[in-house]
Amino acid sequence: MNSVIFTAAARLLVALLFVFSLFMLLRGHHLPGGGFIGGLIGAVAFIVYSLACGPAEARKALRITPEVIAMLGLGIALLAGLFAFFMGDPLFTGQWYWVGGDSYETAAFSLNSVLVFDIGVYLVVLGGILSLTYAFEEET
C-alpha cells in the first residue's frame, strides 16, 4: 500500500495504539481491559505498521521475532503460576504483596503475580497474532 497519507498516519497511530494497549493491559484488573484485549490492540498496532511500511520494516520495529515473544509470554505466565507453588500455595494461586501498608486500602501500591500472568497473556496474544500475520504477508 503506497499511500503517503496512510504511511504518515500509521507512524503516529502505531505509537498511540501501542501505548493504548499497555494502558488496557494495566487497567484490566478493575476496568474493562486486560492482557487479552491489550494483546489484541498491540497486535493491531503492529499490523497497521506492517501494512503501511511492509513486514520487513515492522519486524525491525518489533526487534524480537513474534514467535519468540509468544513463547516468552507463555514462559512468563507459567512462572507466575509456578511462583505460587514455590510459596507453598496450590499452582496459579494469586500472590499479593503490599508496599507501604498491610492491606489493599492502606498500601501505596501492590506487587502481585496476577499482573505478571496477565503480561504473559498479553505477550502470547501479541506474538501469536503477529507471527501469523507476518507469515501471511511474507508468503508471496
Place this chain on the structure above:
Amino acid sequence: MADHSDPNAPWKTLSGIGTSAITAALFLFFVQYLPTVASGEPVRWVIPWIPSLDINLSFWIDGLSLMFALLITGIGAMVMLYAAKYLAGHKQYDRFALYLFSFMLSMLGLVLADNLIALFVFWELTTFTSYLLIGFSHTDPKSRRNALQALLLTAAGGLALLAGFILIGVTQGTFELSELNAAGSIAGQPFYMGILILVLLGAFTKSAQVPFHFWLPNAMAAPTPVSAYLHSATMVKGGVYLLARMHPSLSGSDAWVWALSVFGAVTAVFASFMALRQTDLKQTLAYTTLMALGTLTMFLAGSTGYAITAAMTFLLVHSLYKAGLFLMIGVVDHATGTRDANLLGGLRASMPVTAAAAAAAGLAMAGIPPFLGFIAKEVAYAGALEMRLMLFVVPMALIAFALMFAVAGIVAYKPFYGPQGELPHEPHEGPWPMLLGPVVLGVLGLLFGLLPGVAAYWLIEPAVAAVMGAPDVGGRVKLWAGFNLPLLLSLITFALGFILYRVHLDLRERLARIEARAPDLDAGWDVFLDRFMAFTKLQTGLIQTGVLRQYMFATFGVFAVTVLVTLLARDVGGISLALGGLSFMEWGVALLIVAGIVLVVLTSSRIVALVGLGVVGIGVALIFIMYSAPDVAITQLLVELLVVVLLALAFLKMPQLDPSGTQSHSFANAVLAGAVGVLTTVVVLLVVDQPFDRRLSDFFEAASWTEAFGRNIVNVILVDFRTLDTFGEIAVVGVAALGAFALLKGFARARNAKGEDK
C-alpha cells in the same frame, strides 16, 4: 581393530569400562542382601508415585527377585567389560554402552518392582532398549527389520499384559505383588480366565514361546554381547520371571497347568530340533535358549516342590552356561572369522583358555556330573515325574534334554576338540576382558555343582520359597541322590544324546528338508505387516482426504446429528418466544445481522462475503454492549478486525471463486448450514428458558474484590479464579500460531525449492 583416527576413542572405551564398574558395584550391593533374604525376610521399599491411583514405585527383594538381580548385574558387568573390547573402535561404541546400561537398569527395575504398573513400565523399557540394541547396526535393513519385529511382538504382548494388570488391580483392589501373592490363588474368581490369558500373552511373547518364537533367532542380528546378555540371561527370561512371580496368585487352575505344560513342552522340543538344524553356532545357541525358555515354562506349570526347584535350578544353570557360550562364540568369531559349525574345528591348541571355558559351559549344558547342569537335570526329572501331566511332560523333557546333549557337543566340543577345520584366518587366543566372562561363568557352573548346598542355600531355596510362598518345601538339591528313576532317565538321556551327536550331520539334512516344507511363520510375519500397512494406507486415504470442505462438513454434520438425536430422544418441552419486549435498538441490530448473513450467502465475491461476516460480527458486538459486557464486546470487535486483515491477506493469494465448482455442493451446504443454525437456535432458546442459576455469578461478584482484589470480574476470572484454564488457552494460541507459521513457511520453502528446480 581399534580406530585411532577417532580422538574420543579412549573416552568411549572408558564409558564401557565405567558402566561395567557401576554394574559390578550394583552386584556387590545386591550381594549384601543375600543373608537377609536367605533367612526368609524380604526387603521392601516404597516411593509413592500416583497415590490416588494406588500406583507406587515399590521394590521388593525376595529370593526370586534377588537371584535375578544378581544374574543381571553379575553377568551384566562381565558382558559390558567384554563389549568394551569386542566393539573397541566402533564409531558408535559410546551409544552402545549407553543402550546396554539403560537396558540393565530397566531389567533390574523389572525384576525388583513390586507394583504391577511399575513392573509394566520397566517391562516396556526393556522392550525399547532391546529394540535399540538389536537394531544397533542400523545401516543394515535386515537388522532394522528384526529389531522392529521384536519390538512390535513384545510391545503387543506388553499391552495385553497391561490390560491383565489393570484387571487384576480392579478385581483384587491392589497393584502390589507382595499383597497379591500373600492373598493366594485367584483361580475361580471373576475375570480369572481373562487375566490369565492376557498375562500369558505378555509372558509368552517376551519369552518367545511357540507360536511367538520367531523373533528371538532373528534378534541375533544384534552384536554378540547383546545376544549373550539379553537373549540368554536376562530379557527373554522376563516372561519366565513374570510367570514365576505371579505363580502364587495365578496358578492353581487346569488352564494354567495345560497352557504352560503344552506351550512350554512344544517350544522346548521344537527349539531343540531347530538348534540341531542350524550351522551358524550363534543361531544354534539362539534355539537352545528357546528350548530353555520352553523348559522353564513347562516346569512352572507344576506346583510341587520338585517342579519349582527344577525351574529355579535350571534357570540358574542356564543363565551361567548360556551367557558363557554366547561370549565364547564371540571370541571364536573374532579369532577365526567364522561361526560356521562345519568350518570350525581343532581350536584347542591355539585357544586353550577359550577351549577350557567352553568345555565347562558345554559340560554344564550337557548335564554331566559334577556340574550344576547335572543336578538341574536330575531335579528336573524328579519334578517332571511329580507333575499333573507327567505322561506328556517326561517324554518331552527327555527328548529336549537328549537333543541339548547333542547340541552341547556341536557347540562346545567339536570346534575345539574335533578334527581340524578350514578357517578364514589363523586363530589366536582372545584378550582377557573377553575371556573373563566365559571363564568365571564356567567355573561357577562347576563350583555350584561340587558344592550344591551353597547354591541351594543362598540362591535356589530362597527363590523356590518365594515362588511357593512357603519356606522349606522345595526339592533336595544334591549331587548324588541315590539310584532312582531320575538317574535312570539321565543315563537314557546321555545314551540318546550321544547317538544324536554321532548322527547329527545326517539328521541336520533331514531337518532342513522338513523345514523347507513347513509353514514359515517369519515370512508370514512380513506378509501380515505388508497387509496391515496396506490397510492403514487405505483407511487414511478414506478418512484424511485433505479437502477442508469435507472436514468441515463432517464436523458440522456430526454436531447437527448428535444435537438432533438428543433433542428427539429427550422430552425437552416447548419453546417460548417472547418477542414483544424487544426495543427498537434490538430489532435494528437483529436486522443488521440478518442482512449481513444474506449478503454472505448470496454473494459470489470473497471480499463481499468477508464484509458481510464483518457486519454480523459487529452486530453481535453491539448486542454485548447493550447488555453491559464491554470486555467481551471489545474482544469481539478486535477479533473481527483481525479476521478481516488475516482473511484479506489470504484472499490476495487465492484464486477467484469459481461459481460452477461450488454449485454442485451448494444444496448440501444449504441444508447443513440451515440445520446447524436452526438447531443452535433451538438449543439457545431452551437454555434461556431454564431458570438462571446465580450461584456462580454470586460467588464471583462477592469474592472478586474481597479475595482477588479486582473489580473487573471478567478479568479476575481470567487471571485469578480460572488461571489454569487461561494458561491452557494461551498455550493453544501459542501452539496454533507456531503451527500455522510452520505451515506457511513450509509452503514458501517448498515453492522456492520448486522454483529453483526450474
